[in-house]
Every structure is written in structure tokens, then in C-alpha cells.
Amino acid sequence: xxxxxxxxxxxxxxxxxxxxxxxxxxxxxxxxxxxxxxxxxxxxxxxxxxxxxxxxxxxxxxxxxxxxxxxxxxxxxxxxxxxxxxxxxxxxxxxxxxxxxxxxxxxxxxxxxxxxxxxxxxxxxxxxxxxxxxxxxxxxxxxxxxxxxxxxxxxxxxxxxxxxxxxxxxxxxxxxxxxxxxxxxxxxxxxxx
Amino acid sequence: xxxxxxxxxxxxxxxxxxxxxxxxxxxxxxxxxxxxxxxxxxxxxxxxxxxxxxxxxxxxxxxxxxxxxxxxxxxxxxxxxxxxxxxxxxxxxxxxxxxxxxxxxxxxxxxxxxxxxxxxxxxxxxxxxxxxxxxxxxxxxxxxxxxxxxxxxxxxxxxxxxxxxxxxxxxxxxxxxxxxxxxxxxxxxxxxxxxxxxxxxxxxxxxxxxxxxxxxxxxxxxxxxxxxxxxxxxxxxxxxxxxxxxxxxxxxxxxxxxxxxxxxxxxxxxxxxxxxxxxxxxxxxxxxxxxxxxxxxxxxxxxxxxxxxxxxxxxxxxxxxxxxxxxxxxxxxxxxxxxxxxxxxxxxxxxxxxxxxxxxxxxxxxxxxxxxxxxxxxxxxxxxxxxxxxxxxxxxxxxx
Amino acid sequence: xxxxxxxxxxxxxxxxxxxxxxxxxxxxxxxxxxxxxxxxxxxxxxxxxxxxxxxxxxxxxxxxxxxxxxxxxxxxxxx
Numbered sequence: 001x002x003x004x005x006x007x008x009x010x011x012x013x014x015x016x017x018x019x020x021x022x023x024x025x026x027x028x029x030x031x032x033x034x035x036x037x038x039x040x041x042x043x044x045x046x047x048x049x050x051x052x053x054x055x056x057x058x059x060x061x062x063x064x065x066x067x068x069x070x071x072x073x074x075x076x077x078x079x080x081x082x083x084x085x086x087x088x089x090x091x092x093x094x095x096x097x098x099x100x101x102x103x104x105x106x107x108x109x110x111x112x113x114x115x116x117x118x119x120x121x122x123x124x125x126x127x128x129x130x131x132x133x134x135x136x137x138x139x140x141x142x143x144x145x146x147x148x149x150x151x152x153x154x155x156x157x158x159x160x161x162x163x164x165x166x167x168x169x170x171x172x173x174x175x176x177x178x179x180x181x182x183x184x185x186x187x188x189x190x191x192x193x
Numbered sequence: 194x195x196x197x198x199x200x201x202x203x204x205x206x207x208x209x210x211x212x213x214x215x216x217x218x219x220x221x222x223x224x225x226x227x228x229x230x231x232x233x234x235x236x237x238x239x240x241x242x243x244x245x246x247x248x249x250x251x252x253x254x255x256x257x258x259x260x261x262x263x264x265x266x267x268x269x270x271x272x273x274x275x276x277x278x279x280x281x282x283x284x285x286x287x288x289x290x291x292x293x294x295x296x297x298x299x300x301x302x303x304x305x306x307x308x309x310x311x312x313x314x315x316x317x318x319x320x321x322x323x324x325x326x327x328x329x330x331x332x333x334x335x336x337x338x339x340x341x342x343x344x345x346x347x348x349x350x351x352x353x354x355x356x357x358x359x360x361x362x363x364x365x366x367x368x369x370x371x372x373x374x375x376x377x378x379x380x381x382x383x384x385x386x387x388x389x390x391x392x393x394x395x396x397x398x399x400x401x402x403x404x405x406x407x408x409x410x411x412x413x414x415x416x417x418x419x420x421x422x423x424x425x426x427x428x429x430x431x432x433x434x435x436x437x438x439x440x441x442x443x444x445x446x447x448x449x450x451x452x453x454x455x456x457x458x459x460x461x462x463x464x465x466x467x468x469x470x471x472x473x474x475x476x477x478x479x480x481x482x483x484x485x486x487x488x489x490x491x492x493x494x495x496x497x498x499x500x501x502x503x504x505x506x507x508x509x510x511x512x513x514x515x516x517x518x519x520x521x522x523x524x525x526x527x528x529x530x531x532x533x534x535x536x537x538x539x540x541x542x543x544x545x546x547x548x549x550x551x552x553x554x555x556x557x558x559x560x561x562x563x564x565x566x567x568x569x570x571x572x573x574x575x576x577x578x579x580x581x582x583x584x585x586x587x588x589x590x591x592x593x
Numbered sequence: 594x595x596x597x598x599x600x601x602x603x604x605x606x607x608x609x610x611x612x613x614x615x616x617x618x619x620x621x622x623x624x625x626x627x628x629x630x631x632x633x634x635x636x637x638x639x640x641x642x643x644x645x646x647x648x649x650x651x652x653x654x655x656x657x658x659x660x661x662x663x664x665x666x667x668x669x670x671x672x
Contacts (some may be wrong), residue, residue, distance in 0.1 A: 040613040360601045514602035519624040550622050553634040556603045
């Protein structure tokens with residue numbers, strides 16, 4: 001039974017990593033203001049939100065499973081307060097940090113209309129702290145840290161996020177204003193009259 | 194209290210170089226309750242002199258019911274064709290500050306600002322120092338941009354932020370400087386207030402029209418012998434205004450009425466006799482505005498003059514709003530082509546189309562005002578468009 | 594009283610989600626900014642489009658849209 005919990009804990013953990021990597025990629029595309037083939041901009045934004053909620057669901061399962069698993073030695077407070085766990089505290093702590101930031105990201109997004117665009121954007125930058133923390137947690141905490149398949153998954157996730165980042169930085173601006181031709185400057189209106 | 198010698202020279206006759214001289218000339222500022230002030234202003238029928246012509250008593254009432262109000266005296270005058278606020282601040286700054294004190298009393302304000310051009314700041318700071326108003330006036334330096342004098346830009350400047358317009362709602366009288374109810378009034382309006390409080394509503398209404406009583410400052414420039422700032426009763430004719438400035442210097446073809454956001458009025462025997470009122474000028478989509486009149490002589494091309502103004506206005510957009518930021522330079526380029534290039538029917542149609550895209554689509558009236566000017570140009574100078582199409586120009590000049 | 598869709602022009606950056614969500618009311622101007630199809634600057638929102646208009650307001654990445662009633666209408670007072 002406890003083995004099952006442990007495998008389920010790891011399985012959900014990997015799923016969370018994959019889903020959040022997808023969320024980051026979709027977030028980058030959303031911010032770019034570009035549509036995707038078959039997906040208008042509002043749909044890209046909606047997909048970003050839906051996948052993040054799915055990831056949150058799996059994250060909840062992941063945490064619950066590990067709370068129940070005696071081998072994980074996870075206490076309730078370790079879920080919110082990082083770096084104090086019994087088992088691999090540093091790597092575990094990064095998971096807690098990632099979770100805290102996920103809660104912040106989701107809560108601020110739900111309250112976006114209340115807090116306004118500026119505050120929301122500022123808080124949403126935390127995504128770029130959250131995702132690396134999650135990746136590091138996945139590599140460090142898992143007992144299969146040296147196993148090939150986990151590393152493959154991590155590399156694929158990192159590759160996807162990296163590629164999206166490069167695409168965004170290198171690609172054209174998302175603000176589609178067509179630059180307007182320069183107008184001859186006025187010759188000094190005093191001379192007009 | 195002394196009576197002003199010339200019945201129509203009210204503001205300009207109140208010139209005083211020091212506080213002492215000011216009190217000697219006009220008497221001290223009467224101590225009147227806020228409610229009484231509001232009653233006097235309502236009875237006087239004073240309307241704003243900053244361009245919009247809004248009834249001042251309504252503005253006062255909107256702010257007076259609220260707590261922790263702020264008064265901003267707007268002397269920024271970003272409009273290049275206007276000098277009246279500058280002249281008033283130079284000649285009768287104490288009268289303006291009296292008006293601020295009265296507005297403070299009328300609204301129960303706890304803070305007051307004078308927003309004035311940078312080069313007058315040191316002088317005005319001295320003027321403020323000579324006074325002992327219950328609510329001290331803080332001086333805010335205005336830059337010379339066109340948009341700096343816009344109402345919400347003035348509010349932003351009072352907060353120490355860049356003087357660019359903000360979206361409304363909320364209106365400044367609800368939430369202005371640092372979220373507080375704010376009264377923004379042109380300095381001339383406040384100066385009129387300083388006189389009304391001394392001489393009363395009946396005196397104020399003795400000249401001018403019933404709808405917009407009193408006197409108004411005019412800035413008359415262009416093809417006149419003595420361009421400058423003059424004072425006249427509201428409702429005086431366009432011809433009378435030009436006569437104040439020494440009369441037309443040469444043959445005039447049109448007047449720009451209301452400044453760069455105004456409209457052209459063709460100069461004809463029946464238009465010259467039009468009073469400078471909203472109703473009389475409505476057929477030309479013009480209004481008295483802030484009393485700006487520019488006389489365009491026949492030797493200048495009306496299309497080119499408009500193109501120059503629109504190029505200036507395009508460069509003066511705040512860069513905040515897409516339709517204005519893109520549309521105004523587009524219009525400027527098109528008008529330039531109209532004036533100096535080949536004015537095809539397609540081009541005129543395009544100008545109308547782009548004007549329609551820009552009209553009303555911005556946080557402030559900058560795009561709307563510019564479109565008003567452009568449309569009036571196409572109406573009033575339509576004959577010039579035809580001439581240009583035939584390779585000629587009514588002004589006999591132009592880059593053809 | 595009619596509800597009207599209003600744009601905060603200082604916030605709008607022509608991101609275009611509203612154009613996708615409310616094509617009945619809005620189209621793009623020459624520069625990608627939302628232009629009312631009805632010829633009014635601020636289009637009225639008919640009841641059958643309310644839900645879509647509200648969605649556009651929520652989805653705008655810049656929170657540049659808002660729906661509010663038109664107070665100064667002739668005949669206002671009809672339910």
C-alpha cells in the first residue's frame with residue numbers, strides 16, 4: 001500500500017511538472033499576443049488557465065498522497081513552510097516554494113479585476129521563480145533522480161520552455177501598431193501668419 | 194472699494210504689481226461664507242473661460258458637497274495661439290489668487306495649487322509669498338506642451354506626475370488629485386470670481402450676453418496690426434474683436450476661431466458681424482472656446498496653414514491612446530499631401546475616413562479637436578482644393 | 594437604459610481579444626484597435642450579447658473594457 005502511495009506520489013509529481021511546463025509555454029504564447037493555429041488569442045488564454053487549474057488539481061493529489069505516505073515523512077506545515085522537512089529538506093523545500101508561488105499566481109489571477117493590471121503583472125512574474133523551483137524539486141527529491149526516463153522528461157520540459165522563451169524574445173513585438181510615416185515637422189507656426 | 198474706470202476693461206484694469214497696490218486698487222477680499230459664494234456665482238452666471246464654457250456654479254456645487262477637496266488653478270495654457278492666461282498671471286496675479294481663495298472658501302478645500310508656465314514660476318512664487326491666504330497655494334510648473342493644460346493632465350501635474358491626460362470616469366470632481374475631489378478652473382475664471390465677490394452678480398451681468406455674461410479675454414493674432422490680448426464683453430462681434438487688435442492687416446480670408454481645436458470661419462460681410470457666441474458660431478462648428486482668434490490673410494494658403502497646425506498637433510499627442518497616436522500623424526501626412534502635393538478625390542475621401550476613425554477615440558479631446566479643425570478645413574477651403582487640383586493656389590504660393 | 598461598451602484608451606494596446614469575442618459589435622480599425630461597427634463611438638450592448646460582452650471585459654489582458662449604462666438617453670426610464 002505504501003509502495004502504491006509512493007509511486008502515485010511520484011507519478012502525480014511528474015504529471016504536475018509536465019503540466020506546469022505546458023502552462024509556462026502557454027503563458028508565454030498568451031503574453032505574446034499571438035494566436036496559435038486553430039486557437040484564437042482568447043482561446044490561448046483560456047487554455048493557459050485551464051491547464052494551470054488541471055496542474056493545480058494534480059498538485060493537490062501529489063501533496064495529499066505524500067502527506068499520507070509514511071516514507072515521505074511530510075508534515076502539514078512542510079506543505080507551506082519550506083526547507084524544514086525531514087526527508088531531503090532542501091529539495092523538498094523547493095517544492096514547497098513552488099507550491100506557495102502557485103497559490104499566489106492562481107489567487108492573484110482570480111482577483112485580477114480587483115488588484116488591477118499593474119499589480120497582477122508584477123505578481124505574475126513569480127511564475128519564472130515557480131517553474132525552476134518545481135524542476136529542481138523534481139530532480140532533487142525524486143528517488144529516480146538518476147533514472148533516464150525522469151531526466152528525459154525534465155529535459156523535454158526545459159527544452160519546451162526554453163524554446164518558447166527564445167521564440168518570444170526573438171520574435172516580433174506583440175503590439176501590432178503599424179508604425180506611421182514621419183510627418184514633415186511644422187516650419188514654425190509664427191511664420192505661418 | 195474703487196469702481197473700475199472702463200466698464201469693459203475689468204480684468205486688464207486690475208493690473209497691480211504688488212499686493213499693496215492690488216488692495217489699494219480693488220479693496221480687500223470680502224470675507225464671505227462658502228454658501229454665499231456659491232449663491233453669488235450662480236446668480237452671476239459665470240461660465241468657464243478655459244475653453245469648455247461650463248457653468249462655474251455647477252462645478253463648485255459638484256465639489257462643495259465632498260470632503261477634503263482640492264482646488265487647481267489652471268494657467269498652463271498649452272495652446273500656442275493663446276496668451277491670455279500668461280498676460281493675466283503677469284499683470285494681475287493677485288486677482289487670480291483672490292479667485293483661488295474664493296474657490297477654496299466655496300468648496301471647503303484644504304489644498305490649493307497654481308499650475309503655471311515654468312518661466313513665470315519664480316515671479317509667481319514671490320507673489321504667493323506676499324500673501325497670507327488661509328490655505329496656502331502650492332506652485333506647480335507646467336511644461337510647454339499642448340496637452341499640459343488639459344484638465345486631468347493638470348490633476349496629474351499637481352500630483353507630481355507627468356502632465357498627461359487620464360481616462361474619465363472618475364471625473365476630477367469625484368476623484369482628482371490623489372483621489373480627492375478636485376476643482377480645476379482656468380485662471381481667468383478664477384480672476385472673474387475675484388471680481389464677482391467684490392462687485393456682485395448684477396455688476397458682472399451688466400455686460401455681455403445673458404447666456405455667458407461678463408467680459409472675456411481674447412488673444413487676437415495673425416493678420417492684424419496689433420496682435421495681443423484684449424478684453425471684450427462676451428457676444429461682441431468678430432469684427433469688433435479684430436478692431437481691438439488694430440484691424441485687419443491686409444485682406445483676411447478666414448478666422449481660426451477657438452484655437453487649434455477650433456474651426457475656420459470664412460471672413461465675409463455676414464460672418465464678420467457674427468457675435469462670438471456658441472449659438473452664432475454653431476453652423477461653422479466653432480465656439481468662443483478660450484477666446485482665441487487667428488486671422489488668416491489671403492496671401493497664405495488655408496490648406497497649408499491647416500496642414501502646419503495638424504502637424505504640430507500630431508506631434509503633441511501624449512502617446513497614450515492608439516487611435517490618436519496613429520491617426521493624427523496619418524492625418525497630418527494626408528493634409529500635407531493635400532496642401533503641397535496632389536489633392537485627388539481619393540485623398541479627400543481618405544482624410545474623411547481617417548478623421549472618422551480618430552474622432553472621439555481617445556482619453557481626452559485632442560483627437561476630437563484635431564478632427565474638428567480638419568473637417569472645417571475641408572469645408573471652408575474646398576475651393577482651394579479645387580484650385581490645387583488644377584495646379585494653382587489661391588494664395589499664389591505653396592510648394593507646387 | 595442601454596448598456597454601452599466603453600474603452601479605456603490609455604490602457605488598450607490592440608491585443609485584439611475583444612475583437613475575437615465580440616465580432617458582432619467590434620471590428621479592427623486601421624491600426625488594430627477596437628472600432629464600433631454601429632458608427633457610435635461606444636456601441637450599445639443588446640441583451641442577447643450581454644454575456645459575450647462581459648466575457649470580453651473579463652478577458653481583456655489590459656482590463657481596458659467596461660460596460661456601463663447610458664444615463665443621458667432620451668426615453669431612458671424604459672426598463
